Amino acid sequence: MKYLFQILWKDQSRWHLLWAVLGTIAGFVLLLTGIHFYENMNQVLTENEDLLDPEYIIVNKEVGIGQTLGLGNGGFSEEEIAEISQQPFAEQVAPFISNEFPISAYTRSRQFPNFSTELFFEAVPDAFVDVKSDDWGWETGKDHIPVILPQDYLNLYNFGFSQSQGLPQIPKEMIGMLQFSVVLKGATEKATYPGRIIGFSNRINSILVPYDFLTWANEKFGYLEQPRPSRIILVSPDPTDPEIIRFIDEMGYDTIREKLKSSRLNIILKFVLSFLVLIAGIIIGLAFLIFLLSLQLMISRSAEKIRRLSKLGYHHSEISRPYIIVLFILLFIVTAIALAISAVISGKMAAMAAEWNMEVGASLSGTIYLVSIGLVIVLFVLNTFSIYLGTKKLCKE
Amino acid sequence: MTYRFEYLIPLPMKEVPTEGSQVWEAASASFSQENSYLVEAPSGRGKTSLLSIMYGLRKDYSGKLFINDRDSRGIRSPEWSAMRKTQLSYIFQGLELFDDMSAWDNIMLKNHITRHKTQQQIRNMAAQLNIEPFLQKHCGILSFGQRQRVAIIRALCQPFYFLFADECFSHIDKQNSAVAMDLIREECRAGGAGLVLTSLGNNGHDVDITLSL
Numbered sequence: 194m195k196y197l198f199q200i201l202w203k204d205q206s207r208w209h210l211l212w213a214v215l216g217t218i219a220g221f222v223l224l225l226t227g228i229h230f231y232e233n234m235n236q237v238l239t240e241n242e243d244l245l246d247p248e249y250i251i252v253n254k255e256v257g258i259g260q261t262l263g264l265g266n267g268g269f270s271e272e273e274i275a276e277i278s279q280q281p282f283a284e285q286v287a288p289f290i291s292n293e294f295p296i297s298a299y300t301r302s303r304q305f306p307n308f309s310t311e312l313f314f315e316a317v318p319d320a321f322v323d324v325k326s327d328d329w330g331w332e333t334g335k336d337h338i339p340v341i342l343p344q345d346y347l348n349l350y351n352f353g354f355s356q357s358q359g360l361p362q363i364p365k366e367m368i369g370m371l372q373f374s375v376v377l378k379g380a381t382e383k384a385t386y387p388g389r390i391i392g393f394s395n396r397i398n399s400i401l402v403p404y405d406f407l408t409w410a411n412e413k414f415g416y417l418e419q420p421r422p423s424r425i426i427l428v429s430p431d432p433t434d435p436e437i438i439r440f441i442d443e444m445g446y447d448t449i450r451e452k453l454k455s456s457r458l459n460i461i462l463k464f465v466l467s468f469l470v471l472i473a474g475i476i477i478g479l480a481f482l483i484f485l486l487s488l489q490l491m492i493s494r495s496a497e498k499i500r501r502l503s504k505l506g507y508h509h510s511e512i513s514r515p516y517i518i519v520l521f522i523l524l525f526i527v528t529a530i531a532l533a534i535s536a537v538i539s540g541k542m543a544a545m546a547a548e549w550n551m552e553v554g555a556s557l558s559g560t561i562y563l564v565s566i567g568l569v570i571v572l573f574v575l576n577t578f579s580i581y582l583g584t585k586k587l588c589k590e
Numbered sequence: 591m592t593y594r595f596e597y598l599i600p601l602p603m604k605e606v607p608t609e610g611s612q613v614w615e616a617a618s619a620s621f622s623q624e625n626s627y628l629v630e631a632p633s634g635r636g637k638t639s640l641l642s643i644m645y646g647l648r649k650d651y652s653g654k655l656f657i658n659d660r661d662s663r664g665i666r667s668p669e670w671s672a673m674r675k676t677q678l679s680y681i682f683q684g685l686e687l688f689d690d691m692s693a694w695d696n697i698m699l700k701n702h703i704t705r706h707k708t709q710q711q712i713r714n715m716a717a718q719l720n721i722e723p724f725l726q727k728h729c730g731i732l733s734f735g736q737r738q739r740v741a742i743i744r745a746l747c748q749p750f751y752f753l754f755a756d757e758c759f760s761h762i763d764k765q766n767s768a769v770a771m772d773l774i775r776e777e778c779r780a781g782g783a784g785l786v787l788t789s790l791g792n793n794g795h796d797v798d799i800t801l802s803l
């Protein structure tokens with residue numbers, strides 16, 4: 194064997210093999226760390242106890258021409274609401290209820306100009322409301338109606354309407370001082386209650402009153418046809434679940450996409466990582482090619498020597514042995530170094546993530562070891578075939 | 591071991607007239623390991639081709655070749671390789687030495703496969719052929735005659751039933767040729783092996799059978 198090595202291996206230019214080794218290591222590291230991130234990112238993104246609050250998502254049906262023409266009732270049927278409740282991403286579901294009788298409101302005060310308007314109320318169960326106040330809630334005998342307005346309405350007034358009308362801006366804290374009266378106009382009864390704005394919601398874009406109040410009021414004053422709920426609110430423990438967007442789009446519903454941004458982020462991240470793994474695969478493919486060509490080059494350069502050995506009685510399988518041994522050693526080195534570098538990178542990444550209070554595993558998973566060993570075996574087998582074919586061809590000449 | 595030819599002729603020689611040839615296109619020609627043969631012919635008559643065919647290097651012939659009554663076309667490359675290690679030895683006209691290795695390593699390359707000869711025996715043979723001082727030198731710097739003698743020694747460093755020697759004395763003087771021939775004949779006698787020698791003309795070599803192509 195030492196003579197074979199002396200004849201075939203000595204005086205050969207070996208630099209191209211070095212490039213093959215470096216290229217394969219780079220490709221391997223990219224691939225393995227890519228897989229490592231993919232596995233860990235899944236964990237990080239779906240862990241939502243620390244990272245993300247359960248998301249409240251408000252879903253409505255898209256308004257179609259049918260509604261404009263007065264045909265059919267837009268709104269969710271009971272079956273549709275049930276179907277939404279059954280989705281794995283929907284932990285809790287509740288429809289909005291709205292007033293079944295006309296409501297109007299007016300103001301009479303010294304500080305502000307008089308104001309009156311027709312009004313609508315909506316309500317959702319208390320658990321869904323993001324404003325916490327002792328004043329919320331309703332019992333018979335309560336002397337005022339607590340109201341929650343969307344933060345957007347205040348902003349619209351302060352930064353839009355008031356400026357253009359020369360009216361004073363109203364700070365949040367002073368809104369409570371605004372006195373207004375609410376007129377509930379039933380078919381036969383009519384009542385007037387003072388209303389009080391007790392807070393602003395960032396979550397629900399509606400004029401909210403307590404659920405108990407609106408159910409009581411609808412029962413007492415309601416006479417209009419009970420409409421189907423035009424909106425529903427649902428709680429999702431994992432708002433990053435891309436299933437949510439897919440379901441909403443498929444059913445023709447609508448929602449404020451901004452709120453599901455992190456789901457998009459998730460998708461984008463997965464896409465980027467997949468792309469990275471693809472690039473890594475390409476690099477490994479190219480490195481494999483360089484290995485292949487390097488070995489073929491060395492064999493070609495030694496053509497005369499190989500033929501001579503064959504004449505002396507060496508079979509091409511024996512002549513292939515030095516090349517295969519070199520290949521084995523190189524691939525072993527590639528795997529060892531690639532795994533070592535990947536482990537170091539993963540460790541550093543885990544340390545960085547820990548600083549940001551994210552739990553990322555530092556050690557490489559079994560999958561990664563399996564993938565690297567599997568890949569290396571494939572590389573070894575393919576290159577060995579190539580060596581055998583190369584020497585066999587020369588020995589036949 | 592016996593070779594038997596039936597109407598055998600190398601394909602490139604089909605155009606060449608072969609009346610009177612004792613081998614080419616002969617109804618039957620045979621070589622037995624009990625004999626030593628001298629195949630003499632002028633250039634171009636296929637001396638090297640004959641040996642190459644018997645050694646399995648060339649398969650471009652028509653007719654049949656039987657080795658121990660077995661059609662040689664049925665012999666696959668692993669078997670040829672095995673035969674070349676322990677049954678057939680060859681001294682090539684082109685020598686087929688590795689010029690960037692020493693004479694010693696060239697010989698060892700063959701010897702270490704079967705360890706047929708001891709190091710001392712090899713040195714003795716080298717001394718007999720007057721090339722002992724050159725053993726450690728790279729073959730590339732030796733004269734052709736010196737290299738021929740290295741090739742001869744190498745060919746003797748394995749067991750064989752047949753030794754094929756293709757014009758192996760062409761560059762060796764008469765005295766050393768005689769010594770080399772004695773060495774070869776002694777090896778063949780000791781191993782009960784056959785010798786097939788080719789030469790441009792009869793150089794007075796003492797063989798059992800002379801054949802002309």
